[in-house]
Amino acid sequence: MSEERVETTAAAVVLALALAFASASPAAGAQALCEKSQIRLVNSMREIAQPYHANLSKGGRMFARWAGLEGQYVLQLNQGDSDKQIALMRSILATNPKCTVFNVEPNADVVVKPMVDTANQTGAWIVTHWAHNRGMHPFDGYDHWIAHVAVNSEEVGIAVSEQLVAAMGGKGGLVALQGRLDTDPAQKRFAGLKSVVARHPGITLLAQQPANWDRTVAFPTIQAWLAKYGDRIKGIWAANDDMALGALEALRAAGLAGRIPIVGVDGIPEAIAAIARGEMTATVSSDAFYQGSIGLAMGVCVLTGQVPPPQTWAKQQREYYLRTTVITKENASRYATEPTVEGYVDEWRCDKLWSRASGPAY
Amino acid sequence: MALRQAVESRFRAGILSMVRRTSGPLLALFALTIGFAVAESQFATLANLRNILDSSAVPLVLSIGMTFVIRQGSIDLSIEGLMAACSLVFALVVANDRMQFDLGWLGLPIAAALGAVFGLANGLIVTRLRVPSFMATLGIGSTCLGIAMLLSGDQPPLIRDPALRHWGLGQSFGVPNLALAAAACLAAGFFVEQFTRLGRYSYVVGGAESVARLSGLNVDLYKVGVFAFAGLMTGMAAAMESARLGIGHVEIGAGQMLGAITAVVIGGTSLSGGSGSVLGSAIAVLALAVLADGMVFVGATPYMEKAIQGGIVLVAAIVAGWQVHDRLRVVK
Numbered sequence: 128m129s130e131e132r133v134e135t136t137a138a139a140v141v142l143a144l145a146l147a148f149a150s151a152s153p154a155a156g157a158q159a160l161c162e163k164s165q166i167r168l169v170n171s172m173r174e175i176a177q178p179y180h181a182n183l184s185k186g187g188r189m190f191a192r193w194a195g196l197e198g199q200y201v202l203q204l205n206q207g208d209s210d211k212q213i214a215l216m217r218s219i220l221a222t223n224p225k226c227t228v229f230n231v232e233p234n235a236d237v238v239v240k241p242m243v244d245t246a247n248q249t250g251a252w253i254v255t256h257w258a259h260n261r262g263m264h265p266f267d268g269y270d271h272w273i274a275h276v277a278v279n280s281e282e283v284g285i286a287v288s289e290q291l292v293a294a295m296g297g298k299g300g301l302v303a304l305q306g307r308l309d310t311d312p313a314q315k316r317f318a319g320l321k322s323v324v325a326r327h328p329g330i331t332l333l334a335q336q337p338a339n340w341d342r343t344v345a346f347p348t349i350q351a352w353l354a355k356y357g358d359r360i361k362g363i364w365a366a367n368d369d370m371a372l373g374a375l376e377a378l379r380a381a382g383l384a385g386r387i388p389i390v391g392v393d394g395i396p397e398a399i400a401a402i403a404r405g406e407m408t409a410t411v412s413s414d415a416f417y418q419g420s421i422g423l424a425m426g427v428c429v430l431t432g433q434v435p436p437p438q439t440w441a442k443q444q445r446e447y448y449l450r451t452t453v454i455t456k457e458n459a460s461r462y463a464t465e466p467t468v469e470g471y472v473d474e475w476r477c478d479k480l481w482s483r484a485s486g487p488a489y
Numbered sequence: 490m491a492l493r494q495a496v497e498s499r500f501r502a503g504i505l506s507m508v509r510r511t512s513g514p515l516l517a518l519f520a521l522t523i524g525f526a527v528a529e530s531q532f533a534t535l536a537n538l539r540n541i542l543d544s545s546a547v548p549l550v551l552s553i554g555m556t557f558v559i560r561q562g563s564i565d566l567s568i569e570g571l572m573a574a575c576s577l578v579f580a581l582v583v584a585n586d587r588m589q590f591d592l593g594w595l596g597l598p599i600a601a602a603l604g605a606v607f608g609l610a611n612g613l614i615v616t617r618l619r620v621p622s623f624m625a626t627l628g629i630g631s632t633c634l635g636i637a638m639l640l641s642g643d644q645p646p647l648i649r650d651p652a653l654r655h656w657g658l659g660q661s662f663g664v665p666n667l668a669l670a671a672a673a674c675l676a677a678g679f680f681v682e683q684f685t686r687l688g689r690y691s692y693v694v695g696g697a698e699s700v701a702r703l704s705g706l707n708v709d710l711y712k713v714g715v716f717a718f719a720g721l722m723t724g725m726a727a728a729m730e731s732a733r734l735g736i737g738h739v740e741i742g743a744g745q746m747l748g749a750i751t752a753v754v755i756g757g758t759s760l761s762g763g764s765g766s767v768l769g770s771a772i773a774v775l776a777l778a779v780l781a782d783g784m785v786f787v788g789a790t791p792y793m794e795k796a797i798q799g800g801i802v803l804v805a806a807i808v809a810g811w812q813v814h815d816r817l818r819v820v821k
Binding site for chain 2: 175178181184308334336337339342343344346348350351352353354356357372376380397
């Protein structure tokens with residue numbers, strides 16, 4: 128098997144249901160809500176200095192170009208400031224709100240509510256990613272919140288941890304670098320690790336520390352652990368690739384690069400290259416190019432009337448988990464180069480918007 | 490002969506006052522080291538000592554420049570932005586995966602010089618345009634961050650120069666190379682501080698700027714010089730951290746500014762200017778590095794480390810101000 132996908136049987140069933148529903152919808156029957164020339168596409172995200180975020184924007188721009196809307200593509204960067212993310216949205220909606228589509232990587236879970244409220248009030252359209260506060264759903268009266276494309280971070284954590292445990296031969300001590308503890312992916316990825324460790328009695332979690340998603344913090348932390356535990360460390364788990372790469376450099380300084388398995392999450396190009404070289408074991412990708420474009424594709428399909436209004440969609444089409452991909456040495460070469468538009472056009476088509484859904488997320 | 494005597498007496502006086510002022514951070518350094526060594530047997534090993542020296546290197550170089558700036562009564566909030574810009578430029582001019590340059594070791598002076606240029610800009614804005622250093626450096630820092638993001642584009646440049654990578658990660662004579670570089674910077678900082686006009690006058694400017702002006706000192710010139718010197722150190726620190734991590738990164742300086750200010754204050758430099766030495770700051774950097782490393786050893790979270798670091802700053806500030814406090818009470 129060259130590629131493993133994080134998927135459950137239940138997810139497959141729901142996917143089938145969703146596809147059945149989609150094909151049953153009167154795709155051509157809905158009315159266009161906007162002239163194509165009026166449509167505006169907004170990608171709202173943290174920044175573009177990190178490869179993950181850069182790829183989000185590249186994906187969005189790639190879609191806009193393919194849809195003939197590149198001139199109407201807007202990138203909003205909040206630099207990690209949640210208030211700014213909301214304020215940027217409100218300011219652009221001063222004009223032409225009803226034909227504006229937002230594809231949102233929320234800076235924090237809490238910005239989702241004010242952003243979807245703004246969309247509902249102004250008539251703009253919004254698709255959100257990752258995670259939002261508990262107890263709210265697009266299908267609970269948020270007619271302009273087209274969909275929430277969640278990532279099942281616990282399954283991601285499990286998938287990558289299993290790769291690590293396998294590379295360790297099922298025994299030995301490991302150390303874990305966590306993300307910022309106040310974020311949903313950090314908590315759930317680590318919960319995934321803990322459940323895998325619990326299933327393998329030969330594995331012990333020697334130590335864990337948050338390193339703030341940051342390789343400059345990961346580096347000295349790993350150095351200190353190497354001094355404390357020495358060769359008892361048989362594996363390193365990191366909640367993202369940036370920290371995993373910081374850990375890799377700390378190993379390199381100790382002459383251990385490639386001799387202790389490391390896993391991360393995100394699938395950034397540098398990590399994929401490290402996997403291909405054998406210096407990292409695995410990472411999990413949610414495909415930033417897809418996340419940066421799918422919300423815009425949904426919006427265009429809604430605004431041009433190629434799909435019916437979102438309030439008529441099934442629940443599992445409005446809030447679902449995204450299928451993720453485990454990248455290991457076997458399949459790293461396939462992800463080594465930047466994807467092209469051909470890889471996505473089939474999934475942007477209005478009858479294929481849910482082709483990466485892997486189950487309901489509510 | 491007279492010159493030598495003058496140098497010797499100044500040196501002796503300097504050493505004496507320094508011992509007095511650095512006794513606080515020295516005490517903290519010993520207490521933390523002994524405390525962690527008792528708590529964890531693996532803490533007091535040669536390997537871990539190397540870790541502590543290695544992780545002190547970059548903060549130490551930053552604290553040297555910051556000591557000069559704070560001593561003259563200014564503040565430099567541009568460190569993180571400057572480090573980002575210098576890190577990107579350094580990574581892009583040495584062998585890397587994005588551009589064709591391969592300047593090798595020349596990258597180090599280039600990064601340092603770029604830092605000095607930005608520092609110069611800080612100084613000119615403060616002295617010529619009369620913008621408080623707080624705002625001026627914040628502005629320059631933010632500008633640098635923007636430049637760094639532009640340079641970073643969508644893929645941070647990876648450093649491919651094996652010699653520089655080896656310098657950043659390796660050791661010589663059992664000591665991490667970066668710690669040796671930091672020691673050299675400290676020696677340079679100490680020399681400038683004790684034996685040059687720039688250093689001596691920075692005490693005067695910080696202690697009584699108006700008096701310095703009245704006595705005909707070209708205050709602005711020395712102020713600009715100090716900002717440029719601090720920028721030089723920041724550029725150097727950025728190059729060191731980039732060589733270590735193998736990447737030019739926008740967030741390479743994240744958290745470094747507060748660390749540098751903390752070290753300078755703990756090290757006995759008054760925030761109102763006029764006193765302090767790079768040696769005190771260096772000892773404080775070591776104490777903070779022992780704290781950070783020790784907290785990982787005992788398994789406390791970095792959030793706890795931040796809280797304890799904050800506590801140490803408060804204690805240092807209270808101890809430093811105690812004499813003044815006493816005097817004020819008498820006057821009242």
